[in-house]
Amino acid sequence: MSRYKLTLEYDGRSFVGWQRQNNGLSVQEVVESAAFAFCQRSVVVQGAGRTDAGVHALGQVAHLDLPGTYAPERIRDALNAHMRPHLVAVLMVETVDDHFHARFSATERMYIYRIINRRTPLVLESGRAWWVPDPLNVQAMATAAQYLLGRHDFSTFRASGCQAESPVRTLNTLTVTQHGEVVSIVARARSFLHRQVRNMTGTLRLIGDGRWTYSDLRYALAARDRRAGGPTAPACGLYLTEVRYML
Template sequence: MTRWRLIIEYDGGPFMGWQRQDHGPSVQQTLEEALQQMTGEQAPVHAAGRTDAGVHALAMSAHVDVSREMTPRRLREGLNALVRPQPISVLEIEPVADDWHARFSCTGRRYLYRILNRRAPAALDRGRVWHIPVDLDVKAMREGAAMLVGRHDFTTFRSAQCQSDSPVKTLDVLEVERSGEEIHLRSEARSFLHHQVRSMVGCLAMVGRGQWAPQDIGKALLARDRAALGFNAPPDGLYFAGASYPE
């Protein structure tokens, strides 16, 4: 048996999310079925993060155990051929220790959120960005973002379905940058609550529009109440950007 680590890119558009669902296609099911076709084995593929419907990945980390002996290249190319035409691509694959776990060994998760900030809607990036047609105040958004960095009770920014034991998380990074016609929000933490990134981005967009002052972010955080949330940003602009592990 070999435990393989996979790094996977996917377009979340056609999927119900990472995790297997009864009611529609998922990234996990697509990969597991491709593996079964190749190896005859039924093995679960575990990921560092379970992205929601419509959320993308630039570099999702995952692992799977395979009994059949194979070279990494054969496994990667076989999977990439078999997942077609689904928009999933196995970027890298390497053997890891048997106790390495994509989710439980993970010590850091990074997300990118892309806002297209111009008058005209997206044509080429439709479904891959959140289109906000009014000019956003990036400086104000940055001030608001700074209030979220650190160890806080993020109850306000947590979905009703969140399964985390505690609402207390440490947000290490929350950067807001203009890049041409886009605004990029990069966040980093050991772990996130369900919908945390989209909730934070939704509120920061209200700051950017001038509907909230930057300090309103701090007030919403202190309220520790989901009702204090502005709103959730749509999944389209969200990308799982990478996972970190101890050496």
């Protein structure tokens, strides 16, 4: 058996998420079905991030084991052919050793959350960003984001169904920038709690529209209670953009 690392992108709107579920089609199922069509053997594809329904990826990483040895380009082209017409694409395939694991070998994950801040509704960007029609104070959001950096108990920003053993995480990066009408929130950490980025984004939006102060954010973080936090931002604006590994 040979192990291969896949880098993928997908439009999350058509899927119940990355992970196989009983209530609909997942990205994992699409990739595994394509792998079966390629090698005529059942293959388990392990992903680096379990993105939710509606969440997109520009740089999801996965690995799979295949019988025999193949040129990476052949695997890439075969999987892409078998995945049509689903909106999933393998961007790159690399040969890796048996110790590599897409999820457990990862040292950092990066997400970008996209907000489009304008009065008029979205058309071409519908389903690919969060439309916020009221003006946002992006500088205030950027300042507030700094309170969340570092190692904290992020229970306030953790989904009720989160299965992580500990709510403590170290947030390496959380920036808020604006280019025209697009507000981008970039988050980097070794790992995140379930819906952590979306819950932090929903809370930062409250800062941006003036409903919350910095003191409100500090209180919410210290409360360690999801009920103290802001709303969950919609899935459509979130993108898994990069997963890093030790060289």
